[in-house]
Amino acid sequence: xxxxxxxxxxxxxxxxxxxxxxxxxxxxxxxxxxxxxxxxxxxxxxxxxxxxxxxxxxxxxxxxxxxxxxxxxxxxxxxxxxxxxxxxxxxxxxxxxxxxxxxxxxxxxxxxxxxxxxxxxxxxxxxxxxxxxxxxxxxxxxxxxxxxxxxxxxxxxxxxxxxxxxxxxxxxxxxxxxxxxxxxxxxxxxxxxxxxxxxxxxxxxxxxxxxxxxxxxxxxxxxxxxxxxxxxxxxxxxxxxxxxxxxxxxxxxxxxxxxxxxxxxxxxxxxxxxxxxxxxxxxxxxxxxxxxxxxxxxxxxxxxxxxxxxxxxxxxxxxxxxxxxxxxxxxxxxxxxxxxxxxxxxxxxxxxxxxxxxxxxxxxxxxxxxxxxxxxxxxxxxxxxxxxxxxxxxxxxxxxxxxxxxxxxxxxxxxxxxxxxxxxxxxxxxxxxxxxxxxxxxxxxxx
Amino acid sequence: xxxxxxxxxxxxxxxxxxxxxxxxxxxxxxxxxxxxxxxxxxxxxxxxxxxxxxxxxxxxxxxxxxxxxxxxxxxxxxxxxxxxxxxxxxxxxxxxxxxxxxxxxxxxxxxxxxxxxxxxxxxxxxxxxxxxxxxxxxxxxxxxxxxxxxxxxxxxxxxxxxxxxxxxxxxxxxxxxxxxxxxxxxxxxxxxxxxxxxxxxxxxxxxxxxxxxxxxxxxxxxxxxxxxxxxxxxxxxxxxxxxxxxxxxxxxxxxxxxxxxxxxxxxxxxxxxxxxxxxxxxxxxxxxxxxxxxxxxxxxxxxxxxxxxxxxxxxxxxxxxxxxxxxxxxxxxxxxxxxxxxxxxxxxxxxxxxxxxxxxxxxxxxxxxxxxxxxxxxxxxxxxxxxxxxxxxxxxxxxxxxxxxxxxxxxxxxxxxxxxxxxxxxxxxxxxxxxxxxxxxxxxxxx
Numbered sequence: 061x062x063x064x065x066x067x068x069x070x071x072x073x074x075x076x077x078x079x080x081x082x083x084x085x086x087x088x089x090x091x092x093x094x095x096x097x098x099x100x101x102x103x104x105x106x107x108x109x110x111x112x113x114x115x116x117x118x119x120x121x122x123x124x125x126x127x128x129x130x131x132x133x134x135x136x137x138x139x140x141x142x143x144x145x146x147x148x149x150x151x152x153x154x155x156x157x158x159x160x161x162x163x164x165x166x167x168x169x170x171x172x173x174x175x176x177x178x179x180x181x182x183x184x185x186x187x188x189x190x191x192x193x194x195x196x197x198x199x200x201x202x203x204x205x206x207x208x209x210x211x212x213x214x215x216x217x218x219x220x221x222x223x224x225x226x227x228x229x230x231x232x233x234x235x236x237x238x239x240x241x242x243x244x245x246x247x248x249x250x251x252x253x254x255x256x257x258x259x260x261x262x263x264x265x266x267x268x269x270x271x272x273x274x275x276x277x278x279x280x281x282x283x284x285x286x287x288x289x290x291x292x293x294x295x296x297x298x299x300x301x302x303x304x305x306x307x308x309x310x311x312x313x314x315x316x317x318x319x320x321x322x323x324x325x326x327x328x329x330x331x332x333x334x335x336x337x338x339x340x341x342x343x344x345x346x347x348x349x350x351x352x353x354x355x356x357x358x359x360x361x362x363x364x365x366x367x368x369x370x371x372x373x374x375x376x377x378x379x380x381x382x383x384x385x386x387x388x389x390x391x392x393x394x395x396x397x398x399x400x401x402x403x404x405x406x407x408x409x410x411x412x413x414x415x416x417x418x419x420x421x422x423x424x425x426x427x428x429x430x431x432x433x434x435x436x437x438x439x440x441x442x443x444x445x446x447x448x449x450x451x452x453x454x455x456x457x458x459x460x461x462x463x464x465x466x467x468x469x470x471x472x473x474x475x476x477x478x479x480x481x482x483x484x485x486x487x488x489x490x491x492x493x494x495x496x497x498x499x500x501x502x503x504x505x506x507x
Numbered sequence: 508x509x510x511x512x513x514x515x516x517x518x519x520x521x522x523x524x525x526x527x528x529x530x531x532x533x534x535x536x537x538x539x540x541x542x543x544x545x546x547x548x549x550x551x552x553x554x555x556x557x558x559x560x561x562x563x564x565x566x567x568x569x570x571x572x573x574x575x576x577x578x579x580x581x582x583x584x585x586x587x588x589x590x591x592x593x594x595x596x597x598x599x600x601x602x603x604x605x606x607x608x609x610x611x612x613x614x615x616x617x618x619x620x621x622x623x624x625x626x627x628x629x630x631x632x633x634x635x636x637x638x639x640x641x642x643x644x645x646x647x648x649x650x651x652x653x654x655x656x657x658x659x660x661x662x663x664x665x666x667x668x669x670x671x672x673x674x675x676x677x678x679x680x681x682x683x684x685x686x687x688x689x690x691x692x693x694x695x696x697x698x699x700x701x702x703x704x705x706x707x708x709x710x711x712x713x714x715x716x717x718x719x720x721x722x723x724x725x726x727x728x729x730x731x732x733x734x735x736x737x738x739x740x741x742x743x744x745x746x747x748x749x750x751x752x753x754x755x756x757x758x759x760x761x762x763x764x765x766x767x768x769x770x771x772x773x774x775x776x777x778x779x780x781x782x783x784x785x786x787x788x789x790x791x792x793x794x795x796x797x798x799x800x801x802x803x804x805x806x807x808x809x810x811x812x813x814x815x816x817x818x819x820x821x822x823x824x825x826x827x828x829x830x831x832x833x834x835x836x837x838x839x840x841x842x843x844x845x846x847x848x849x850x851x852x853x854x855x856x857x858x859x860x861x862x863x864x865x866x867x868x869x870x871x872x873x874x875x876x877x878x879x880x881x882x883x884x885x886x887x888x889x890x891x892x893x894x895x896x897x898x899x900x901x902x903x904x905x906x907x908x909x910x911x912x913x914x915x916x917x918x919x920x921x922x923x924x925x926x927x928x929x930x931x932x933x934x935x936x937x938x939x940x941x942x943x944x945x946x947x948x949x950x951x952x953x954x
Contacts, residue, residue, distance in 0.1 A: 241777075244770045244820065245799035253853060319766050319928055323691045324809030326833045330688075352692035352831065354803060354811055358928065362771030364801055366813070373691065374835055374847035376855050384799065386773045388821055394841040400821035406700060408823050481766055481805065483928045 093450055094163050096121035096145075098155045098178055099170035100129040102265055102278055103192060106434045107167055108133055110443050112140040117447060121163065123148035123155045159185040165450045167219070167443075168192060171282035172294075176201035183214040188450045190443075191218050193297040194467040195460075199487065202464035202471075206489050209460040217446050217456035218463035220301035221434075222379065224441035226427075227411070228302040229420035229502065231383055231390050235306055237418070239399055241387030243307055248299030249368030249380040255331045258284040258372070259342075270336035287349040291322050292474030293369040296355070297466040299379055301458070303365055306383055310461045311499035313361045315486040320473035322350025327372030347372075355473050357486070367469065421505035448507035457501050461490050540897055541610050543568035543592075543634075545602045545625055546617035547576040549712055549725055550639060553881045554614055554666075555580055557890050559587040564894060568610065570595035570602045606632040612897045614666070614890075615639060618729035619741075623648035630661040635897045637666050637890075640744040641914040642907075646934065649911035649918075653936050656907040664893050664903035665910035667748035668881075669826065671888035673874075674858070675749040676867035676949065678830055678837050682753055684865070686846055688834030690754055695746030696815030696827040702778045705731040705819070706789075717783035734796040738769050739921030740816040743802070744913040746826055748905070750812055753830055757908045758946035760808045762933040767920035769797025774819030794819075802920050804933070814916065868952035895954035904948050908937050 095117055097104050101124070111119050122133050122145045130147050137144060146161065148154040152174075159166075159181055165188040168178045176196040182189035195218040196202045209216050222228060234240065257279050261269025265278035272284035286294055307313055325347040332342045351372045357365040368380060381392035388399035396408035403409040422441060423430075429444075430437030445457040472484045490497060542564055544551050548571070558566050569580050569592045577594050584592060593608065595601040599621075606613075606628055612635040615625045623643040629636035630652075642665040643649045656663050669675060681687065704726050708716025712725035719731035733741055754760055772794040779789045798819045804812040815827060828839035835846035843855035850856040869888060870877075876891075877884030892904040919931045937944060 242773060244773065245801070245817075317928065319768070319803070319930075321766070321803045321805060321811045323811050326689060326691065330833055350809075350811075351833075352811060354692070354813060356766070356768045356801060356803060356928070358768060362797075364768045364770050364797075364799060366801060370692075370831075373831065373833060374845065374852075375831070376845050376853050384817075384820065384822070386777055386798075386820060391840065393838065398821065398823050405821075406823055481764065481803070481930045483766075 093117045093165055093447060094120045094161070095165045095167065095447075096123065096158055096161060096163050097133075097167045097169060098123040098158065099168065099174075100124040100126075100133045101169065104167070104169035105129065105133055105136065106439065107169060107443060108136055110433050110440055112137055112142055114447070116451065118143065119145050121146045121148060121158050121161045123158050125149060125152055125154070156181065159187065163187045165190060165447065172197055172286070173282070176205060179205060179216050180208045183208045183212045183216055186212065186214055188214065188446070188456070189216040190446045191216065191463070193218055193220055194295070194470060195463040196467045197294075197470055199468055199471045202468045202489060203487070205460055205464050215449065215456040216460040216463060217449070217458045218297065218466065219442045219446065220297050220458055220463075220466065221438040221442040222298040223301045223305055223458060223501070224422070224438040224445070225302070226419070226423050226436065226438070227392070227415050228381065229423060230415040230418045232302070232305055232502070233420045234414065234418045235383065235385070239387065239402070239418075240383065240385030240389065243363055243383070243385045245364050245366075245382070245384045246303045246306065247366045247380055247382035248303050249366075249370065250295045250298050251368060251370040251375060251378045251380050253373065253375050253377070254371040255327060255374075258287060258328065259331060259335075268335065270332045270340055270342050272342070287328060287347055287372070288345060289348055290474060291348045291350055291353070291477050292320065292470055293353045293355050293367065294349075294470055295369055295371070296367055296469040296473070299367045299381075300365070300466050300469060301462075302381065303367075303383075304462060304465060305499065305501050307359060307361070307363055307365070308499045309359070310465060310490050310494045311497045312495065313359050313363075314488055314490075314494045315357050315365075315465065316360050317358050317483045318355060318469065318472045318476060318486050319481050319483045320353060320355045320476035321481050322477050323352045325350055325372070327351045331372075350477070353473065353477070355469060355476075357469075420502065422502055422507075425505045445507045455500075457507065461494075461497075464489050540564045540612055540894060541567045541608070542612045542614065542894075543570065543605055543608060543610050544580075544614045544616060545570040545605065546615065546621070546639075547571040547573075547580045548616065551614070551616035552576065552580055552583065553886065554616060554890060555583055557880050557887055559584055559589055561894070563898065565590065566592050568593045568595060568605050568608045570605050572596060572599055572601070603628065606634065610634045612637060612894065619644055619733070620729070623652060626652060626663050627655045630655045630659045630663055633659065633661055635661065635893070635903070636663040637893045638663065638910070639666055641665065641742070641917060642910040643914045644741075644917055646915055646918045649915045649936060650934070652907055652911050662896065662903040663907040663910060664896070664905045665744065665913065666889045666893065667744050667905055667910075667913065668885040668889040669745040670748045670752055670905060670948070671869075671885040671892070672749070673866070673870050673883065673885070674839070674862050675828070676870060677862040677865045679749070679752055679949070680867045681861065681865045682830065682832070686834065686849070686865075687830065687832030687836065690810055690830070690832045692810060692829070692831045693750045693753065693812045694814070694827055694829035695750050695812070696817065697742045697745050698815060698817040698822060698825045698827050700820065700822050700824070701818040702774060702821075705734060705775065706778060706782075715782065717779045717787055717789050719789070734775065734794055734819070735792060736795055737921060738795045738797055738800070738924050739767065739917055740800045740802050740814065741796075741917055742816055742818070743814055743916035743920070746814050746828075747812070747913050747916060748909075749828065750814075750830075751909060751912060752946065752948050754806060754808070754810055754812075755946045756806070756912060757937050757941045758944045759941065760806050760810075761935055761937075761941045762804050762812075762912065763807050764805050764930045765802060765916065765919045765923060765933050766928050766930045767800060767802040767923035768928050769924050770799045772797055772819070774798045778819075797924070800920065800924070802916060802923075804916075867949065869949055869954075872952045892954045902947075904954065908941075908944075911936050
């Protein structure tokens with residue numbers, strides 16, 4: 061018998077307030093978790109570097125089609141005196157066998173198109189699914205992820221690390237204290253010049269070169285073809301994740317409609333010509349992705365949200381956060397805030413002292429543990445949240461509804477752009493449960 | 508015979524490229540201009556303070572329904588040893604008589620609803636119409652302003668001062684040198700906490716108090732009822748003016764569609780309750796204006812523009828400019844820019860040294876003259892541009908097409924919001940002439 065078994069908490073299921081039954085993992089809190097990673101590329105090994113430092117987790121299985129990255133992963137484990145993991149490789153279907161292992165949790169760090177199928181299969185195998193962003197590329201997969209979760213009772217958490225960014229959590233903490241008043245308008249987005257990531261030399265992930273697709277390496281191999289063929293916001297989750305927490309989306313509030321607007325496409329083509337010349341075979345392709353895609357969302361509680369995708373033009377990195385309520389606002393780009401009665405009227409004030417003062421309890425408790433982990437420590441928190449939920453047999457801090465709500469923006473934005481920026485109805489993935497569901501994300505310092 | 512007479516330059520009219528015939532004012536360059544001001548409130552007297560310092564202009568007529576502001580205006584002129592102006596008062600129709608005076612130009616600084624009727628009447632009387640923002644509140648008035656201009660050949664310029672803001676003109680100068688590459692995405696807006704302007708004590712314009720409408724004074728009397736009854740972006744011109752110049756709108760480019768999104772309304776009501784108490788008769792009114800209204804525009808050349816109206820919440824003033832092209836971007840809120848090859852990759856750089864280096868020729872030439880004039884000197888430039896065009900019998904630097912394009916956002920945004928953020932077709936006010944019309948705004952240091 062496998063060590064993973066779940067008991068449905070019938071009292072909660074009967075109450076009907078939550079789709080996800082409360083879960084109790086019979087493994088209990090004392091034994092270590094057995095976890096697997098599918099996809100040992102840059103992202104998989106970055107998560108592995110955090111996992112090998114944990115005492116509560118054994119990485120017992122790893123999977124990739126490329127032997128070289130499996131070797132690198134085993135070395136990382138050996139360097140920390142960890143037992144070698146069982147390897148699954150040989151084809152893009154090898155991961156299916158991995159699901160027969162005795163596992164508590166799986167990290168899915170593969171190219172985008174595999175995320176949803178793997179997460180669904182993991183849940184069906186009774187394994188906590190920790191899936192990299194986005195959880196799904198299509199609305200159909202969003203709906204299916206919810207359906208499989210509701211069938212199986214097994215949690216699926218999209219590993220949206222920015223929900224745990226230190227400044228974002230401090231601002232969430234301030235908002236929950238009422239310091240911004242009632243939320244009104246939010247802005248966010250993925251604004252990151254990825255030209256050197258989308259195009260490379262086919263050998264190193266972030267080197268020079270203008271190759272992609274079959275000739276590219278790492279992200280340029282699988283991410284860039286999306287930009288050639290599709291137009292929409294493919295990467296909304298880093299921006300919208302914190303916004304959803306702040307607005308209690310799916311918990312007394314929900315997105316009701318979405319409209320998207322794309323500029324023309326210039327950035328990748330100009331980059332290829334500049335770095336590869338006019339005669340390069342990749343010059344003058346018909347890139348479908350607009351260089352700046354702006355999406356507007358409306359909520360049933362009357363807030364508006366602007367989210368942007370801006371990854372093919374020269375610009376400084378920014379997630380563009382603006383959280384604005386009736387009493388004030390925080391903006392990330394100028395690192396400032398304004399709060400009526402607290403800061404000087406009509407003036408910005410440096411946000412940092414306020415962020416320090418209202419540092420989230422989780423960061424106060426765990427900043428030492430998170431030090432050195434990827435993306436300023438937030439990767440440590442998102443992994444920790446997922447694994448601690450798994451140890452307790454509890455719902456994950458970001459649940460399947462949160463995950464697919466963030467991910468649904470991808471296809472909805474494509475549809476809106478294709479229809480001349482028509483407003484698209486935003487699906488209610490909770491099936492009406494949002495009216496009673498409570499926001500339980502990071503309410504204290506537990507996980 | 509009146510001194511104003513216009514001769515159509517038939518060579519240009521025949522070419523058909525421009526709707527506005529080239530005008531020659533028979534008064535010539537040597538005699539002074541006779542100008543009038545309708546509306547001697549805060550804004551009218553602010554313009555008057557600039558006019559009384561000019562040697563090329565006589566303010567020969569002033570009009571207002573309130574004697575006190577006429578008296579203040581006469582005193583301002585007397586203090587500069589200027590001849591008293593003829594007064595028109597007694598009713599809200601008194602301005603019609605003023606049009607029989609021997610005038611070269613009129614400044615219209617009245618409440619919004621009078622702008623378009625007065626501008627039309629001025630053109631019909633053969634008088635250059637300089638109208639405060641916005642030029643019109645309705646699409647019908649936008650179309651009529653164009654029709655009257657095309658009938659009469661008389662210029663109508665909306666006095667959009669922000670087109671002349673020093674940083675904006677420097678960035679325009681940089682853009683025209685190609686430093687930002689091809690323009691892609693623009694942001695702008697009127698973000699100004701006006702609660703103390705929209706509500707006052709009925710005696711002083713910016714005092715305390717929570718009165719408005721019949722009981723209010725100055726802007727609270729006529730501006731605030733719009734917020735009670737309507738939902739849209741009522742004040743788009745300060746933001747969109749510079750964007751239009753940067754994107755060559757109506758000159759080889761045009762807006763093709765618009766979608767608007769409004770938050771709920773909270774700010775004014777909370778302000779009234781805080782400053783006037785729960786029992787105040789103005790507490791708990793049903794304010795229609797959403798506190799943050801975000802509007803997205805698309806252009807025929809493939810750029811997107813975001814414009815916001817945010818005037819009822821506590822926040823620092825900002826017109827929110829972001830001008831982004833294929834080679835870099837400027838943002839106003841963090842006073843920074845990024846230009847590929849010029850600034851450090853992936854980093855912001857202080858914009859000011861670049862703005863200084865690329866100071867617009869007009870500012871280089873006239874900054875001394877503009878010193879001390881309203882709104883950081885830009886009011887001097889917009890008045891100067893208008894009057895210099897008038898002296899030359901030339902088209903104004905901001906023409907009627909520019910003016911109504913900026914103003915049309917008001918009703919279009921209302922329509923879109925009323926229809927659930929549906930995209931609205933943006934009218935082509937030029938009747939197709941935009942495909943050949945050239946952008947002649949501030950090409951050199953003349954005016």
